[in-house]
Structures are given as structure tokens and as C-alpha cells.
Amino acid sequence: MISSRMRLFGAVVALLVGASGPAAAQQLELKLMAPAAPGGGWDQTARSMQQALVAAGVARSVQVTNVPGAGGSVGIAQFVNGAKGDGNQMMVNGFVMVGALAMNKSPVTLDQVTPIARLTEEIQVIVVPANSPLKTAQDLAAAVKADIAKVTFAGGSAGGVDHVMAALFAGAVGADAKKINYIPFSGGGESLAAILGGKVTAGISGLSEYEGQIKAGKLRALGLTSAQRLPGVDIPTFKEQGIDLVLANWRSVVAPPGITPEQRKVLSDAVEKMVKSDAWKEILKQKGWDDAYLGGDAFADFLKKEIARVTEVLKSVGLVKS
Amino acid sequence: MDTFAALAHGMAVAMQPMNLLYALIGVFLGTAVGVLPGIGPALTVALLLPVTYKLDPGGSLIMFAGIYYGGMYGGSTTAILINTPGESASMATALEGNKMAKAGRGGPALATSAIGSFVAGTIATIGLAFLAPWLVDFAVRFGPEDYFALMCVAFVTVSATFGDSPVRGLTSLFIGLTLGLVGIDKLTGQARLAFGIPELLDGVEVTTLAVGLFAVGEALYVASRRHHAEEKLEPVRGSLWMTREDWRRSWKPWLRGTLFGFPIGALPAGGAEIPTFLSYSTERRLTKHPEEFGKGAIEGVAGPEAANNASAAGTLVPLLTLGLPTSATAAMMLAGFQQYGLNPGPLLFAERPDLVWGLIASLFIANGMLLVLNLPLVGLWVRLLAIPQPWLYAGILVFATMGTIAAKPSVVELSMLAAFGVMGFLMRRFDFPIAPVVIGLILGPIAESQLRRALAISLGDPMVLLQSPMSATLLGIALIALLAPFVLRGLGRFKANED
Numbered sequence: 014m015i016s017s018r019m020r021l022f023g024a025v026v027a028l029l030v031g032a033s034g035p036a037a038a039q040q041l042e043l044k045l046m047a048p049a050a051p052g053g054g055w056d057q058t059a060r061s062m063q064q065a066l067v068a069a070g071v072a073r074s075v076q077v078t079n080v081p082g083a084g085g086s087v088g089i090a091q092f093v094n095g096a097k098g099d100g101n102q103m104m105v106n107g108f109v110m111v112g113a114l115a116m117n118k119s120p121v122t123l124d125q126v127t128p129i130a131r132l133t134e135e136i137q138v139i140v141v142p143a144n145s146p147l148k149t150a151q152d153l154a155a156a157v158k159a160d161i162a163k164v165t166f167a168g169g170s171a172g173g174v175d176h177v178m179a180a181l182f183a184g185a186v187g188a189d190a191k192k193i194n195y196i197p198f199s200g201g202g203e204s205l206a207a208i209l210g211g212k213v214t215a216g217i218s219g220l221s222e223y224e225g226q227i228k229a230g231k232l233r234a235l236g237l238t239s240a241q242r243l244p245g246v247d248i249p250t251f252k253e254q255g256i257d258l259v260l261a262n263w264r265s266v267v268a269p270p271g272i273t274p275e276q277r278k279v280l281s282d283a284v285e286k287m288v289k290s291d292a293w294k295e296i297l298k299q300k301g302w303d304d305a306y307l308g309g310d311a312f313a314d315f316l317k318k319e320i321a322r323v324t325e326v327l328k329s330v331g332l333v334k335s
Numbered sequence: 336m337d338t339f340a341a342l343a344h345g346m347a348v349a350m351q352p353m354n355l356l357y358a359l360i361g362v363f364l365g366t367a368v369g370v371l372p373g374i375g376p377a378l379t380v381a382l383l384l385p386v387t388y389k390l391d392p393g394g395s396l397i398m399f400a401g402i403y404y405g406g407m408y409g410g411s412t413t414a415i416l417i418n419t420p421g422e423s424a425s426m427a428t429a430l431e432g433n434k435m436a437k438a439g440r441g442g443p444a445l446a447t448s449a450i451g452s453f454v455a456g457t458i459a460t461i462g463l464a465f466l467a468p469w470l471v472d473f474a475v476r477f478g479p480e481d482y483f484a485l486m487c488v489a490f491v492t493v494s495a496t497f498g499d500s501p502v503r504g505l506t507s508l509f510i511g512l513t514l515g516l517v518g519i520d521k522l523t524g525q526a527r528l529a530f531g532i533p534e535l536l537d538g539v540e541v542t543t544l545a546v547g548l549f550a551v552g553e554a555l556y557v558a559s560r561r562h563h564a565e566e567k568l569e570p571v572r573g574s575l576w577m578t579r580e581d582w583r584r585s586w587k588p589w590l591r592g593t594l595f596g597f598p599i600g601a602l603p604a605g606g607a608e609i610p611t612f613l614s615y616s617t618e619r620r621l622t623k624h625p626e627e628f629g630k631g632a633i634e635g636v637a638g639p640e641a642a643n644n645a646s647a648a649g650t651l652v653p654l655l656t657l658g659l660p661t662s663a664t665a666a667m668m669l670a671g672f673q674q675y676g677l678n679p680g681p682l683l684f685a686e687r688p689d690l691v692w693g694l695i696a697s698l699f700i701a702n703g704m705l706l707v708l709n710l711p712l713v714g715l716w717v718r719l720l721a722i723p724q725p726w727l728y729a730g731i732l733v734f735a736t737m738g739t740i741a742a743k744p745s746v747v748e749l750s751m752l753a754a755f756g757v758m759g760f761l762m763r764r765f766d767f768p769i770a771p772v773v774i775g776l777i778l779g780p781i782a783e784s785q786l787r788r789a790l791a792i793s794l795g796d797p798m799v800l801l802q803s804p805m806s807a808t809l810l811g812i813a814l815i816a817l818l819a820p821f822v823l824r825g826l827g828r829f830k831a832n833e834d
Contacts, residue, residue: 080744081537081743082533082534082536082537082743083519083533083536083537086533086536087533087534087536087745090533116519116524116525117519117526117533117536119533162794163794165791165792170521170524171519171520171521171522171523171524172524176524194791194794196522196788196791196792197521197522197524198788199521203603205603205657206474206475206477206603206653206657207478207479209475209657210475210476210477210478212478212479212792213792225683226657332523332524332525
């Protein structure tokens with residue numbers, strides 16, 4: 014009943030937008046799902062979008078709902094089943110969801126949603142404690158090649174972006190990714206303590222999480238996963254050190270399945286307008302997120318490739334049984 | 336900068352009228368949400384983040400700190416009055432506190448928890464101001480094997496304390512440990528005991544279990560007994576305030592609770608549950624009134640409440656010095672810092688001393704405000720107990736259900752709440768202690784993942800548990816705690832034979 018009313022409302026909005034152009038976009042009333050508990054990266058992305066969409070005058074109101082659980086598996090299931098065909102709903106997601114869905118054998122997949130746009134990305138870093146004998150990414154590569162089991166990597170949850178990156182690193186330097194000794198910690202904080210305390214060989218995380226420690230000289234960054242050097246950051250990329258490891262922890266926004274091409278266009282346009290607004294740029298600066306806007310079919314393509322790559326890696330480390 | 340000068344400067348910042356107002360709003364909101372089970376301080380800070388966007392960083396962080404401390408206070412109020420711990424940290428408080436309330440001593444129970452929280456919060460905040468840099472070095476050196484050893488100490492001391500029969504206590508503990516296995520295994524990412532239900536993949540929520548067992552189970556039990564003999568509740572028996580005797584019995588547990596709470600709270604994976612339960616079992620052992628435990632002993636409220644608040648200050652140590660959030664609320668405060676482009680960590684003390692010391696100073700102020708806010712309310716709160724039982728328990732059920740839905744809006748979660756309620760009823764009916772179930776759920780998964788982490792790092796060599804001096808010492812303590820009762824009993828028998 015509610016959803017049919019919503020659908021009707023969505024159709025009316027689409028009609029209005031179609032008929033009277035940009036002015037009607039003001040009437041957009043969006044529901045935005047963060048498939049995670051308040052406070053995490055997806056929640057912050059959703060709330061930032063809420064802020065920017067309203068501030069930029071793209072939407073009249075945006076309501077954020079949190080549906081936490083299992084790396085987004087619970088949220089996406091609810092989204093795909095409950096919001097089908099609703100042109101006023103969107104969901105935030107990202108890299109981690111790809112792995113989580115594969116590992117949880119989720120009946121719902123990212124193939125079912127309608128891709129809208131990639132919004133941000135965060136570059137990953139590998140660090141060692143300041144007193145570690147490893148100085149460069151090549152040193153670490155040599156250690157991994159010598160005896161992969163003895164090199165312990167600390168990072169976030171199993172199957173997440175840090176874990177995938179450890180496996181990709183091992184693969185890129187020609188070691189057997191199946192044998193990596195990856196030690197998952199809950200949340201970024203706990204792993205930091207293990208690295209600073211010298212309990213593990215190296216740590217993997219998003220750059221912003223360790224930036225303070227790197228600047229303070231407590232951690233040494235061995236390499237970044239960006240394709241080129243980041244402006245203002247004095248850390249070499251893996252690529253320039255001869256290791257083919259390019260990866261980013263991206264976040265994106267998707268729409269429900271079964272929406273019309275018109276509805277999709279309305280949402281895509283709204284997001285594009287938001288991304289170009291000053292409010293959004295201001296938020297990115299504050300949060301230290303990198304703008305990685307990629308819309309339309311290019312994003313759909315990108316998503317497909319990432320799903321294939323992550324699933325492949327997770328299979329290779331035995332987290333997903335084929 | 337000299338610590339004293341810095342703190343004085345911080346006081347000047349925090350005493351600005353606007354910042355005082357923020358602190359007041361913070362403690363008020365915090366107390367309010369702490370009272371509601373399920374809606375914790377973390378959620379409140381999350382919801383307020385966008386609102387505070389326009390405020391200056393100092394003011395809003397001061398407000399968040401107020402919410403944090405206030406939440407700790409509020410949680411204990413419902414734990415004592417209606418046996419519904421607002422969050423897992425006030426579970427230990429419910430054990431004796433609610434018994435006291437039922438015996439007409441709700442006033443002193445609330446008072447000792449408010450004053451104990453104040454004392455512990457103040458001491459721990461002093462600790463935060465002076466010991467933070469030193470303590471953080473120690474905390475970072477605490478490895479997985481050391482955590483595992485600490486869990487062993489907690490298991491032994493805590494499980495030995497509950498129930499009259501060890502078999503019943505252990506049964507309860509193992510139910511909890513089993514529930515702790517539900518969900519995605521942290522180290523391999525594989526689902527265990529989830530039966531294909533996505534909501535179970537994240538495991539059993541501690542508050543759902545605690546509210547189900549404590550509050551719903553209690554309501555069912557009371558309802559079932561009504562036809563036999565109506566339990567007479569007296570809202571107030573004797574003095575509403577703490578007597579001289581109460582003070583005498585409270586001050587040592589306050590201090591001991593602080594000693595448990597602050598250092599363990601400062602550990603990156605320490606949390607508030609372990610120190611509160613450790614404090615509870617310590618007080619139970621040291622008390623001169625062992626017969627009162629289980630019937631409402633004031634030491635069992637004073638100690639855990641102090642530990643609870645001290646650990647809240649403790650978690651700020653890794654947050655401010657390392658940028659390491661160790662609780663959900665601390666994570667939200669970190670997000671708050673980042674919102675203003677500040678990165679907590681080793682550089683924060685150097686880059687923004689005004690902010691850090693302003694925050695620490697405002698913690699002192701928040702503490703004082705909470706005492707002023709809460710003590711006069713004691714008289715009002717205990718009136719709750721005068722509500723006729725059917726109404727009171729109906730209210731508790733509504734309250735518990737609302738809190739659970741607010742935390743996780745799903746049918747599965749509500750069904751679990753109901754199931755745990757029935758389980759709590761049955762356990763009461765057949766005289767099994769309830770607390771060990773919750774302890775098993777909290778400690779089991781931590782102990783498991785820390786042990787497996789330690790073994791993964793050592794490449795499977797179990798000797799790692801004995802090679803770390805800290806871990807070896809803690810395991811030794813656990814062993815002594817495990818064997819001591821038997822040895823002492825044996826000695827007692829030996830002496831008895833000599834006579």
C-alpha cells in the first residue's frame with residue numbers, strides 16, 4: 014500500500030520533472046539508505062549527501078535511514094525487495110559490500126540494483142612501525158617472497174578492502190596469495206595498536222586513518238595504491254616502485270531495480286548536480302575524501318569490473334568457495 | 336606546555352558561558368538517551384553530528400563529551416529502578432541495584448551510583464590529564480596474547496562469583512558462549528550458526544540479550560507469580576539518602592572500581608564490560624556482608640558504577656593520543672573531530688592544545704553538572720517504584736520493545752527479544768543465574784578472536800602465551816584465582832581435622 018503510493022508519487026515527480034524542467038527538481042523528496050550503523054563511512058556519506066543535496070537546492074528533503082548488518086547484506090536485501098521501482102530512493106554502498114555479498118552468499122547481488130554514480134574514493138596505504146627494518150615496498154616484497162607465512166598483515170575485517178589488498182600485493186610480487194597471513198581486526202583503531210606495538214609486520218588501511226601517525230613519525234608508509242602520486246603527500250606509489258597494485262576504497266550510490274529510464278535520469282542528474290555544488294566540495298575537503306565522481310554507464314562498467322576482480326581475489330584466498 | 340598551565344587554560348575555555356551551555360545540553364541529552372535502552376550515546380552523537388556542523392569545534396566536542404558521560408549516568412538509573420540496563424556497561428549495576436530498589440533502598444542505590452560515578456569520573460579525568468601519554472605506551476604494547484590472558488582472568492573471577500551452584504553458573508556461561516558464536520567469524524569471514532538469516536550474521540546484540548533476559552524475563556516472571564503471592568514493593572524504606580553506614584561501605588568500592596575501569600578502558604580493546612564485572616566480583620569477595628549479595632548489597636552498585644564511568648574516561652586516552660576510537664561513542668567523537676578537519680593522534684596535543692585541554696576541562700565540568708542534575712532527581716525516580724506493578728511491568732515491556740526497535744528495526748531482532756525473554760523467565764523459574772549468559776556473549780568472542788590472532792601472529796606456536804611477561808602474569812593470576820578456593824577449602828578442612 015505504502016509502496017504503491019510511493020510509486021505513484023515517484024511517477025508524478027518524474028512526470029513533473031519531464032514536463033517543467035529543472036524547477037521541478039526542487040520538489041524531489043528522497044529517501045537515502047545507509048546499509049550500516051550510524052557513524053561508519055557509508056552513514057557519513059549518506060548524511061553528507063543529505064546535507065549537500067538540500068544545500069544545493071537539488072532536493073527539497075532527504076531522509077536518511079540506517080539498516081545495519083553484515084557489511085550491507087541486510088540493507089541491500091531490504092532495498093532490492095522493498096524499494097523496487099521507486100524512483101525516490103537511493104542507497105549508499107561501496108567496495109566492502111562487493112566482498113560481503115560474495116562471502117555471505119547473499120541471494121541479492123549488486124547486479125540487481127540500478128547504478129547511479131561513484132562518489133568518492135580513498136587511497137590505501139601499507140605501513141610498518143618506525144623501527145621496522147623494512148624501508149620500501151620492495152623490501153616488503155622481498156620478505157613476502159622469502160617466506161610469506163612469516164609476514165603478518167594487520168587490517169580491517171576479513172574480506173574487506175584491506176584483506177583484498179593484502180592478497181593483491183602478494184599476487185603482484187609473485188607470491189602465492191593463498192598463503193598470506195592476514196590478521197583481521199575490528200575497526201581501524203585496534204589494528205593500529207597492533208602495528209604500533211610491533212605485533213605484526215605491516216598494516217593496511219585507508220591513508221587518512223594513518224596519516225597522523227605517519228606525519229608524527231611513528232609509522233612509515235611503504236606505498237600508496239593510487240595510480241599517480243597524490244598532490245601534497247610525500248609517499249611513493251606502489252606503481253612507481255615496480256609493483257602493479259592500484260586500488261581504491263570507493264563509495265557510490267545506487268537506485269532500486271525496476272525504475273524507468275526517466276526516473277534514472279532524474280536521480281543521475283540530481284547526483285551530478287550535487288557533486289558539482291560548493292556544498293559537496295566543502296564536505297569533501299572537511300572529511301578528506303577524494304572526489305571520484307563517475308556517472309552513468311561508465312560507473313556501471315566500473316562496478317562490473319570491480320565485482321569480477323574482488324570475487325576472483327576472494328576465491329583465491331579461499332574466503333569464497335566457487 | 337606544563338600540564339597545570341594547560342589545564343588552567345582549558346578550564347578558561349570550558350568556562351565560557353556558551354561552552355557551559357553546550358555542556359549542560361550534552362549531559363541532559365546524554366542522561367535522557369542513557370535511560371532509554373537501545374538508544375545509546377553513540378546513536379545520539381551520530382544524529383547530532385549534522386546539527387552541530389555549524390557550531391564551533393570546541394563547543395560541539397564539549398557537548399559530545401557531555402552526552403558521553405551523561406549516557407553512562409542514565410543507563411544506571413534504569414538498571415537500578417526497573418532492571419533494564421540501558422547499555423551493556425550498566426549490566427553489573429542491575430544485579431544488586433535492582434534488588435536494592437525492590438527492598439526500598441532505591442534512593443541510596445541511585446545516590447551511591449551518582450556519587451560513585453562522580454568520584455570515579457573525576458579521578459579518571461585527572462588520570463587522563465596527567466597519565467595519558469604514559470598510559471598509551473603501555474596500552475599499545477598490550478598484544479592479542481595479553482588480551483586473551485586478561486579474558487581468562489575475567490572468566491575465572493566472574494564465573495566463580497555467580498550462583499550458588501557452580502554447575503548452574505557454568506551452564507549459563509556456556510549458553511552465553513554459544514550465543515557468542517552466532518554470526519560471521521571475524522577471522523575467516525565465514526558465517527556460523529546463522530541459519531541463513533542475514534540479521535544473524537552480525538551476531539547477537541548484547542543489549543537485546545540483556546534487555547530480554549533482565550527486563551522481559553522479569554516481567555514474565557512477576558506476571559506468573561501474581562496469583563501466588565503479590566510481591567510487596569515499598570518505594571522507600573528508611574532514609575532516601577545514603578546513611579553513614581552506606582558511605583562507609585561505598586567509598587572503597589568507588590576507588591577500587593576506578594582502578595579497574597580507567598586502565599582497562601584505556602586499552603584499545605578493553606571496553607567497559609570487563610572492568611564492571613571484575614569490580615562486581617571483587618566487591619563480592621571482599622565484602623564484610625556476603626549474605627547481602629544477591630539481595631541488594633550497596634558495594635555491588637558502588638564498585639561497578641565507578642568502574643563504568645572510569646572506563647568512559649579511559650577510552651578517551653587512546654582516542655586523544657592515538658586517534659584510536661575504542662567504543663562506538665568514541666568512534667562518533669572521532670567523526671566529530673574529523674568534521675572540523677582535526678585528526679586526533681599524536682599531533683593533536685601539539686597542534687590544538689586549546690581544544691584538547693578544553694575538552695578535558697569540560698569533562699570535569701560535565702561530571703559536576705551530572706551530580707547536580709542527578710541527585711535531586713533521585714527522589715523523583717524512586718516514585719517510579721510506587722506505580723502499581725501491572726502498570727510498571729507493562730511500561731517496562733513497551734520500553735524494552737521500543738528501545739530494541741530503535742536500535743535495530745527488524746522483525747528478527749524483536750523475535751530474539753521475545754525468545755530471550757522466555758529464556759530469562761525459564762532461567763529464573765529453574766534458578767539459573769542470568770548474568771553469566773551475558774558475560775559469555777560479551778567475553779567469548781573477544782577471547783576467541785584474540786587467542787586466534789595471537790596464534791596466527793606466532794605462526795601457531797602456543798608458547799607465545801607464556802613468552803609475554805604481561806600475559807604470563809595474568810594467566811598466573813587466573814590460575815591462582817581458579818585454584819585458591821579449592822586450596823583454601825582443603826586447608827580449612829585440614830585445620831578442622833586437627834581440632
